[in-house]
Amino acid sequence: MKLTVNGVEHDVQAPQLASLLHVLREELDLTSPKAGCQQGGCGTCTVLVDGEPRRSCLLPLAAVEGAAITTVEGLGAADELSPMQAAFDEHYAAQCGFCTSGFLLAGTALLNGSPGATREEVLEALSGHVCRCTGYVKIVRAVEAALHGEVHPERVEASFEPEETEVLIPGSPA
C-alpha cells in the first residue's frame, strides 16, 4: 500500500497489521521514532498522523492508509532547525535523546494546533511522554519558548549560563 511520510510517497510491502513504527524504522529506515515500551505508554514512538500526535507502535499500517505521516526527519535539518527543534537546542531539552523525538512531535503538534496553549495545556499535551534523564523542566521550558516565539534558530550552541539557578561563590561579594 501507499504511505506518505514527510511528503514523500512510499510503496510499502509490510502486511496490513504491521505496526507503523515497524514500517517506519525497518522498511523506510526512519529511525527517529524509537521503539520504547511498544505498549503505547512511553511516547517515544510518537509521529504526527495528519498533524495529530499518535503512538506509531499501536497503529496498524491499515489504519494510516492515505494519511500524511510526519517524523522528526521531516521537521528540519541540522542547519535549518524547526522552531521546536531550535527551542530544544537552545534550552538543553535533550540529554540522552531517546525521548526527544516524541516530545518534539508532541510539541510541534501543540505549536501548530494551539499556539496559545497555557502551561497546564502544555503539561497535558506532554504528559504521556516519559523522560528518564529526566529533563522535564527544560523540555517544558523549550516548548513554552517555541509557543511564545522566543526562539533563536541562528544560535546553534546552547548557552552555558544557567537559566534560573543561582550560582554562589563563597567569599565573593554577593
Place this chain on the structure above:
Amino acid sequence: MAKHKGRGIATIEYPTGMNQNGDPSQAWVKLKPDGRVDLFSGTVDHGQGSRTVHAQIVADTLGVPFEWITNDNTNTDSSAVCTGSFASRGTFIGGNAVRFAAEKARERILEIASRELEIDPSDLDVIEGEVIAKGAPDRKISVPEVAAAATWTYGELITGTGAALKPFADVNDDDGSVETEPHSAISYAACVADVEVDDETGEVTVERLIQVYDVGRAINPMLVEGQIEGGAMMGLGLGLLEQAYPYYPETDHRGDEFGAYLAPSLEDLPDLDNVIIESPSADGPFGAKAIGEMANNAQPPAIASAIHDAVGVWVTEMPATPERILRAIDAKRDPRREGKRVVFDDELSVRTMSSTGGNGFLETDG
C-alpha cells in the same frame, strides 16, 4: 481524613571517582595544521554533557576558543582508556585527564611559538587563540600560525597526553591496614522537600524541592542545572515510586512490562528551586568536584522526613508507597487505653474511623 503538609530536610556528601585507586582515565590532545584541536578521550557522554565539559576544559587550558575543539570519543577500540561514566567521575577524573593533556599541548605551543617569536616560553601566554608576549601584547603569533609552523617548518606535531589515576593505597602487610587519601574530592548537597500526604489514601505529593549543590566549580552551569533537575525527579521516583522487586528478594509481583514500573512523569513534577554553590576543590579541573550521581541522593531522605513531619510516621523502606504509609499510619492509629477510655493519636484526624476494622465505635480524645 485530611491532607497534611510537611517539610523535610536531608544533607549528603558524595565522593568523586573510585576510592583508593583503579579507575584511570586517559586523554590525548593534538593540533591540526590550522590550529584546530582534536581531543580524544574515552569518557562516554550519555547526555550529561561530558563531551562539552571536556572540550571546555581543553579550550580554557589551551587558551583557544571553544569552537576550535573537536572531541572525539567515538571509537572504543582506539580511544584513550576511560574506566567509565560512573561514580561522578566524568568531570573530576576524566576532566583532569584532558586538562593534563591540554597542559602538555600548551607547553608545546609555547615552545614552537618561542622559536618563531624568539622569546622565552616562560614570557609567553596563550589568550583567545593567540600566543602573546607578557607585557608586550603587540608581540604575538596566532595559534593557527604556530600549528602551521610546527607542521610545515619544523616537521613536528603539537600534542599532549594526560592521565588521571588515584595513587595506590599503602597496605601494611603486617596487619592488613590500608592508608590512603579517602576520596578525590567531596561534593556536598542539601535538599528541602515540601510534601502533602493524604492520610486516607496514603498518597504523597511532592510540591516543592529546594536543592543546594556544592559542585566545586560549575564548568557548565546549564549542564549542572540539567543534572540537578533530572536528579530531583529520579530522587522523587526512588523516594515514592520506583520498585523493581516489591517483595525483594522474592521475584513475585515483579513488573514484567513498562506500565508495571512507575517512573516519575511530568504529572509528578514539583516546583524546583536550585542553587549551585562553588567551593572549589584543590585538585579538580578549575576547582570542579562533581554533580552526577549525588543529584538523586538527597530527595528520598528529605521526602521521608517530610512525610514524618506531615503525618508523624517514619516510613523506613523506600519507596514510600501509599501502602507503606497507610500501614505506618494504621500502626500509629492503634488506640491506647487510659482506664476505660480509648484514646487515639490526636495528630491524626481519625474521628470517624475505627482502626480495628469497624469493630465498635470509638471516640477520640478531645
